[in-house]
Amino acid sequence: xxxxxxxxxxxxxxxxxxxxxxxxxxxxxxxxxxxxxxxxxxxxxxxxxxxxxxxxxxxxxxxxxxxxxxxxxxxxxxxxxxxxxxxxxxxxxxxxxxxxxxxxxxxxxxxxxxxxxxxxxxxxxxxxxxxxxxxxxxxxxxxxxx
Numbered sequence: 001x002x003x004x005x006x007x008x009x010x011x012x013x014x015x016x017x018x019x020x021x022x023x024x025x026x027x028x029x030x031x032x033x034x035x036x037x038x039x040x041x042x043x044x045x046x047x048x049x050x051x052x053x054x055x056x057x058x059x060x061x062x063x064x065x066x067x068x069x070x071x072x073x074x075x076x077x078x079x080x081x082x083x084x085x086x087x088x089x090x091x092x093x094x095x096x097x098x099x100x101x102x103x104x105x106x107x108x109x110x111x112x113x114x115x116x117x118x119x120x121x122x123x124x125x126x127x128x129x130x131x132x133x134x135x136x137x138x139x140x141x142x143x144x145x146x
Contacts, residue, residue: 001052002052003050003092006051006059011044013051014044018059022035046063057076058086060092067104068104070105070107072107074089086119087123098145106140106141108138
């Protein structure tokens with residue numbers, strides 16, 4: 001079940017996964033989470049989005065940013081959460097970063113998404129900053145690669 005590059009045909013499923021994955025945060029925030037508002041067509045066109053499952057059950061958006069591979073979004077449909085799919089996607093990001101010769105992974109999550117912060121910490125990420133950006137209170141994290 002390795003991730004594959006997303007195509008334009010995947011866009012409806014991508015929007016469904018993102019909407020379902022982030023819906024639980026709507027009550028904690030004063031606006032929809034940023035991933036619910038993103039233009040995934042641009043990420044698909046740029047070759048930055050990978051999906052897994054048939055039908056699509058998970059996705060990860062990756063962009064190079066200096067010496068880092070940035071995880072712009074990782075989302076798993078609630079029906080597939082707890083199955084290891086999120087870990088598979090994060091492992092894919094790490095393998096891709098190493099393949100590209102990058103030295104770290106970076107990401108951010110919203111301050112209210114404390115469950116995500118715990119997961120990322122468990123995966124070896126450490127907090128490097130907190131600040132507001134685009135109207136969201138974000139926690140910035142990174143993982144150094146060896």
